[in-house]
Amino acid sequence: MDGCVVVFDVGKTNVKLIVFDRNRAVVAERSQANGPLQPSVRWPYLRLDTERAWDFLLAALKELGARYPIATISITTHGAAGALIGDEGLALPPMDYEFDGFEAIDADYDAARPPFAETLSPHSARGLNLGRQIFYLERTFPNDFACARAFLAYPQYWAWRLCGLPATEVTSLGAHSDLWRPNERRLSSLVERQNWTRLFPPIRHAWDTLGTLKSEVAAATGLSPSVRVVCGAHDSNASLVPYLASRTDPFTVVSTGTWVIMMAVGGKGPPDPDADMLANVDVMGRPVPTARLMGGREFSVIAGGAPAEAGERDVAGIVAAGVLAMPAFTDQGGPFAGRKGWIEGETPNDPAARSALATLYSALMTHHMLERLNAPGDIIVEGGFNRTPAFSGVLAALMPGRTVLVAPASGAAEGAAMLARWGEPHDPPQLAPAQAWDVPGLAAYAHRWRQGLPRPAPAA
Structure with a gap:
């Protein structure tokens, strides 16, 4: 495959765009600090700053796309993050897992979450169990939640913004989320009991091409509309890929x-x-x-x-x-x-x-x-x-x-x-x-x- 691969790497502390040539050598990198939005009257929880990261991504793609022949965009992000999307965009702002305000729902959630033997997800502090975030949003904002059409783990959220196609992928769902049965390779009993199954799009491989750039993204960045967008993976599991392959x-x-x-x-x-x-x-x-x-x-x-x-x-x-x-x-x-x-x-x-x-x-x-x-x-x-x-x-x-x-x-x-x-x-x-x-x-x-x-x- 000709052309460069761009990796959008969304970490907890920094957001990066890294350009790899066809020999897997890094030829360029851009980064900026990453941090959450503080609670507000409308949204009383710690939120991921998606728009600042999106503006960075578009600007970096425009700059680096003018210098390098970008053919593909792949995505990796930190875990315990995801987004509920509706017909017109976000149904609710995505939560930052360091939010510490689950007291009103903790007892009910702990009673509802599956046993460790099913999910291999330990009970985690704050929002590190991704299912706790979804549970909180449903209980706290029922009308907004009802407008959600899909839940996308964070790598697939960014892929969706780039190409418009939703997907579910197992590395994020299998990362201490309470949402996945690793040994059975299917959604957890929590998802079934809460009637969330409708929110999960079809499962795709991390390496699958979901689509090509949306026309408005191509116009904003100057990239070809034929640039591929790959489904992407949770960052820790992406770290395994070079060694699993060798x-x-x-x-x-x-x-x-x-x-x-x-x-x-x-x-x-x-x-x-x-x-x-x-x-x-x-x-x-x-x-x-x-x-x-x-x-x-x-x-x-x-x-x-x-x-x-x-x-x-x-x-x-x-x-x-x-x-x-x-x-x-x-x-x-x-x-x-x-x-x-x-x-x-x-x-x-x-x-x-x-x-x-x-x-x-x-x-x-x-x-x-x-x-x-x-x-x-x-x-x-x-x-x-x-x-x-x-x-x-x-x-x-x-x-x-x-x-x-x-x-x-x-x-x-x-x-x-x-x-x-x-x-x-x-x-x-x-x-x-x-x-x-x-x-x-x-x-x-x-x-x-x-x-x-x-x-x-x-x-x-």
């Missing part, structure tokens, strides 16, 4: 950013919903044992507002001083989200030392959950934590005898670009072995940290 042995991808998502292809650890373990669903529709924590957010809390890069000496200094960061530093996601975190020992003031403490915490939490997953094979680290060697260096030091590999680019964007060329041969991603940092006393430090973790409640 590996047959079990492996684990640690996708890092605002969230740290650990996906263990071939993982054997029993899923524990109380530890925020779940199943993601890959682009083939298969459940993947997964654990998650809001690692990037916690890193920022520990490191402070102006983090500096941490080196081996900084990490060694924290270990020698015996300073521990104990979970948790956010109330969303992870095995200890209901527990208030604290610093044991003297909190460092030096920015590099604080980053070192945050790095140790992030690596220890990741290692802890990889053990819970019984994660097999190589450990592949991708995403934001790879901006410096610190995280992978400490993680490799915590896992002697295991192979930790560093992905040079964002797997989510690369995976979304591969979806646009599904079926074509691809070279495997170029991965570099992580160099384990030499930190004296790290094993004893890690043992002390583990001893401070809360023990699971005994079985009744």
Whole structure:
């Protein structure tokens, strides 16, 4: 296929447009900060800023389309997001999952949601269960909800805005949503009981071409109306795509950013919903044992507002001083989200030392959950934590005898670009072995940290 693939990557913190040439090389990128709209009198909940993201997308497509031969647009977005659409556009503004105002419906929703064994979705804080968002909107705005014609997960919402064709896709529905039965590959009993089935368009593959650009989008961007629009995928699952296409042995991808998502292809650890373990669903529709924590957010809390890069000496200094960061530093996601975190020992003031403490915490939490997953094979680290060697260096030091590999680019964007060329041969991603940092006393430090973790409640 000739021409470039553009990936629209909608993250929780940033929105990006990335141009890949036919050799999968990134030739251009544009980005802007992303954030929610605050509650208003009309809409008393935290909302996704769809129009600001849309304006960015059109402007970036116009600019980059004048420089590169864009043939296809593929989409990947963060999870726990979707939109109810009506005949003329949005039936209701989409909710940001960090909204914390579900008190009026929580008890009814918790009674209605399916058991973990059905959906492999753990009970999650705020709006991280996508079904809770839909339930809230139906109860709070019944007239607007009645006008909805379809519910689209966030990647498919953007595809619909570009080409006008609605679709359902399993990677977003299978991401802790309460809306999907991963083992049965069908909508959940919650959807059936709430009579929401009518809202879900036909299921399409993440790599399917839904259509071509709407005429008004082509006119606004200067792109050809023949530009293809691909269905798209949830970002964590898009991160898996390059490795699903190139590996047959079990492996684990640690996708890092605002969230740290650990996906263990071939993982054997029993899923524990109380530890925020779940199943993601890959682009083939298969459940993947997964654990998650809001690692990037916690890193920022520990490191402070102006983090500096941490080196081996900084990490060694924290270990020698015996300073521990104990979970948790956010109330969303992870095995200890209901527990208030604290610093044991003297909190460092030096920015590099604080980053070192945050790095140790992030690596220890990741290692802890990889053990819970019984994660097999190589450990592949991708995403934001790879901006410096610190995280992978400490993680490799915590896992002697295991192979930790560093992905040079964002797997989510690369995976979304591969979806646009599904079926074509691809070279495997170029991965570099992580160099384990030499930190004296790290094993004893890690043992002390583990001893401070809360023990699971005994079985009744």
